Amino acid sequence: MSLVREINDDAHFFTELQSSGTKLVVVDFTASWCGPCRKIKPVFEQLSTKYSKAVFLKVDVDKCAETAAREGVSAMPTFFFYRNRTKLGQCQGADPTALETNIVRFYDSGEVDDASEGSVAGHMDLTPFIMKAQCECLNESDEHCLAHCLTPDGGYLQSDCDEQLIISITFTQAVKVHSLKIKAPADKGPKTMKLFINQPRTIDFDMALSNTSIQDLELSVSDIEEGNPVQLKYVKFQNVQNLQLFVKDNQTDSDTTQIDHLCIIGSPISTTNMGDFKRVTGKKGESH
Template structure:
């Protein structure tokens, strides 16, 4: 979720009149988490808004980040609702005050569909999941220095750049081929001979904490999946290591928060 006065996201409470018992808890959360925008919508008054968001039961709480719906919670369980709010505020990639992400873009990790991801030649002990979180764990190749990574998204996105971190520069990726929206899984032979959407020759600057690897934005406008072929590493080491991998960009479709503010803009209806 986005925070602060300029936030474009938060929690939207889709309610009907019988949902009144959860309303005090929702109001309390709006005071407890002042950095999050809380909005309230009466589905009987705003039927078009409810239909547009496929609301089939109430109360339903929609969680948005950068005007994009990333999660929802149903039910009148106050403890469960607060746990969901905590989950999104604590795991928000935008919470980092030192964020190097340019204005208007976001870390797309919340939109990664893990069931659609794949990594070939990953080590049994240091697998692909390790590079999806910022900690001491890492992804390491197995038989040689090459990796073939596919990351799928749960909705179409536009890619602006890629972020890569590696604690050992000698084992960091060097030559990469980037492919998008492949109709089937790619083999290493396919990757070697196929023309990529973009080829990259990475340098030490690309792996700095504030570094971003720019992508040709016009070529990455409607991306459902990205496949990275790591051909070599910086020091010609036997294996390649990646501590963190993510993409920076925006979802293709975004929710217009002004629509919600307009329909619930009466005094006392939003928090």
């Protein structure tokens, strides 16, 4: 049974995006006269039942011309992927493999269930907005690097020469950062941290020790064992291009610091806003 929702007009599209919250939204921009669209329609419907936690929308570009124009749809079918009203990616053409690959790519990454323990209502996991190629970590172990802790099941990050770490996270777009979730062992998890934002380059350890941070954190054992959200001074993290975390020490002053999972919770600044919709297809009442 298909779980695809058909969009009737431009306002309906915006309402569906807004009500979907942090769920992945997969949108099929289609047209009744498009042969490839008809070909991939049953595949799209099948995927809607296979990935039932996502929201699947079908948008007829003739009925929703303003939405199609605003989103830059130039060929059908085009599939867009959204979360929290923010576009994560897109693919074009009636290619079932490419479509499902993109769904899998975004399906679990970034979702924060508002009903789950430790969730942060109204915000999302910002992992999809991390530009991993431009992230780095000073004093990371060769075997256990930063990339290992940016996903829940990717392994862990471990320090090398001593207990200190400098983690530099770059985002693909400006974000607001609400809180951090850091899961780590009780004995090796970070304790004292200094946070810096929008630095022109990765700071070194001397700078991290001497420079004034935007916020200091003192993590408890329960914070890191349970991976609970640690709220930041939200007003200071309203336009973050990069975030740097200096781990000064760990819970037991051991030589090695370990982080199993680092999750940054917040919201992208650029979102789809109904106020941005403008008529681009002529005056009201004219045919398209």
